[in-house]
Amino acid sequence: xxxxxxxxxxxxxxxxxxxxxxxxxxxxxxxxxxxxxxxxxxxxxxxxxxxxxxxxxxxxxxxxxxxxxxxxxxxxxxxxxxxxxxxxxxxxxxxxxxxxxxxxxxxxxxxxxxxxxxxxxxxxxxxxxxxxxxxxxxxxxxxxxxxxxxxxxxxxxxxxxxxxxxxxxxxxxxxxxxxxxxxxxxxxxxxxxxxxxxxxxxxxxxxxxxxxxxxxxxxxxxxxxxxxxxxxxxxxxxxxxxxxxxxxxxxxxxxxxxxxxxxxxxxxxxxxxxxxxxxxxxxxxxxxxxxxxxxxxxxxxxxxxxxxxxxxxxxxxxxxxxxxxx
Amino acid sequence: xxxxxxxxxxxxxxxxxxxxxxxxxxxxxxxxxxxxxxxxxxxxxxxxxxxxxxxxxxxxxxxxxxxxxxxxxxxxxxxxxxxxxxxxxxxxxxxxxxxxxxxxxxxxxxxxxxxxxxxxxxxxxxxxxxxxxxxxxxxxxxxxxxxxxxxxxxxxxxxxxxxxxxxxxxxxxxxxxxxxxxxxxxxxxxxxxxxxxxxxxxxxxxxxxxxxxxxxxxxxxxxxxxxxxxxxxxxxxxxxxxx
Numbered sequence: 001x002x003x004x005x006x007x008x009x010x011x012x013x014x015x016x017x018x019x020x021x022x023x024x025x026x027x028x029x030x031x032x033x034x035x036x037x038x039x040x041x042x043x044x045x046x047x048x049x050x051x052x053x054x055x056x057x058x059x060x061x062x063x064x065x066x067x068x069x070x071x072x073x074x075x076x077x078x079x080x081x082x083x084x085x086x087x088x089x090x091x092x093x094x095x096x097x098x099x100x101x102x103x104x105x106x107x108x109x110x111x112x113x114x115x116x117x118x119x120x121x122x123x124x125x126x127x128x129x130x131x132x133x134x135x136x137x138x139x140x141x142x143x144x145x146x147x148x149x150x151x152x153x154x155x156x157x158x159x160x161x162x163x164x165x166x167x168x169x170x171x172x173x174x175x176x177x178x179x180x181x182x183x184x185x186x187x188x189x190x191x192x193x194x195x196x197x198x199x200x201x202x203x204x205x206x207x208x209x210x211x212x213x214x215x216x217x218x219x220x221x222x223x224x225x226x227x228x229x230x231x232x233x234x235x236x237x238x239x240x241x242x243x244x245x246x247x248x249x250x251x252x253x254x255x256x257x258x259x260x261x262x263x264x265x266x267x268x269x270x271x272x273x274x275x276x277x278x279x280x281x282x283x284x285x286x287x288x289x290x291x292x293x294x295x296x297x298x299x300x301x302x303x304x305x306x307x308x309x310x311x312x313x314x315x316x317x318x319x320x321x322x323x324x325x326x
Numbered sequence: 327x328x329x330x331x332x333x334x335x336x337x338x339x340x341x342x343x344x345x346x347x348x349x350x351x352x353x354x355x356x357x358x359x360x361x362x363x364x365x366x367x368x369x370x371x372x373x374x375x376x377x378x379x380x381x382x383x384x385x386x387x388x389x390x391x392x393x394x395x396x397x398x399x400x401x402x403x404x405x406x407x408x409x410x411x412x413x414x415x416x417x418x419x420x421x422x423x424x425x426x427x428x429x430x431x432x433x434x435x436x437x438x439x440x441x442x443x444x445x446x447x448x449x450x451x452x453x454x455x456x457x458x459x460x461x462x463x464x465x466x467x468x469x470x471x472x473x474x475x476x477x478x479x480x481x482x483x484x485x486x487x488x489x490x491x492x493x494x495x496x497x498x499x500x501x502x503x504x505x506x507x508x509x510x511x512x513x514x515x516x517x518x519x520x521x522x523x524x525x526x527x528x529x530x531x532x533x534x535x536x537x538x539x540x541x542x543x544x545x546x547x548x549x550x551x552x553x554x555x556x557x558x559x560x561x562x563x564x565x566x567x568x569x
Binding site for chain 1: 443
């Protein structure tokens, strides 16, 4: 498949935003159970939520560039019963709204207690909004990943690993970003968030490399024989019906040289996993706040490469009909 | 339940592209607006077509055979492109099984094209919507046309009658009989999309020729050469059996 730039930005930006929200809500849950000292909410939760909203909005805007008719985008909410894309289109604005309310409730310090836990933790509106937004976050991860994982003949995508990867990769970049945000907003939490970022980055690298290994062992189920219904083992295409290319040759072939593919394949795990993990470790041990910012920047670049490769690696069976021009 | 479909006889198709040009002509002239043609007279022309004829060579030289494969939307009975459409612009008609795109609802996200294993859908870069074969839905029900013309443009155009059109769910129809009688098959059956369009395979055509058919038994020269043997007037075996 040709990697669509707008979709690469959509999935990576909202992934980082979702991960950042999960990091914020994780801190709040820890403080609820008195496992962490409570940060100043106006310093962490409100600006953090604003950043999440900005990331989700940026992703949403990027997605419009993928559409031929952006002005009709509202129609995409219609078929949520059958289409994962439609579900994604519904859940993304819902999450945006929930996170905005979550941030707002923290900003105005809406602290009327709704219930008290036996341990003494106060459940207020922000906890309820946060729980709702966390559920929507995981829902959005599943919707985004299932857009790709639900297509059976794109076998590189048709795997539970796709969903796992979207959750872990988004989570890793979001927690790394959270640790970078905490450098200014809540220095006491940098260590906590940095360690979680390190753990999730390690898990994400394991899962992503697992999917690379799986994809390397895939054998295509469709062949030239099944594509044209001739049993003979030797079939060579002589013409595809057009010499100047068509939508089919533009949309389904990535067109990158094998060396480019190999460089991205070797480069993205370094940028997305190895370098940020190293920088996070340095930041945690040496107490170097700048390392967290660089770690996120490198990880985000790496994830752009990861998403590019995710698309480029998928081999669409329609390509069997477009092997030779004339 | 009706399921309209094309049955394409690969044994007869000569790869002339008449169906392609006829399809383009009909569908670029309809009320849905033109099918885009970009740079038609330049070095790399491209455009949207509903139908393509592709050519494959089977076997190793010199034992090769050429197969021309006309490929258009197969109007699957379980179309993978329809449920993924977020707007409902892609739909399969209940009454005749034609898979269509509502160009006024399509947002141009191209997800349906990703979901089609056959590459049957082509994006129109000018009107920015997904397009595909309609089985000439604006023609086959048109009562202002003579009944013989109420067929898809490609079927009407085919000079060798390689394309049949009809209801594959009606066991009495011409297409059902062709599928049954000639080993009709579907493309990429492994994805259980159940394409409605079927293809009839290439068949080995052998004519058995008896030497008698090459050499006239009543060839006068032969008769001259053989003259003395049976006698000029007496009956021969060939006279008895030849006609």
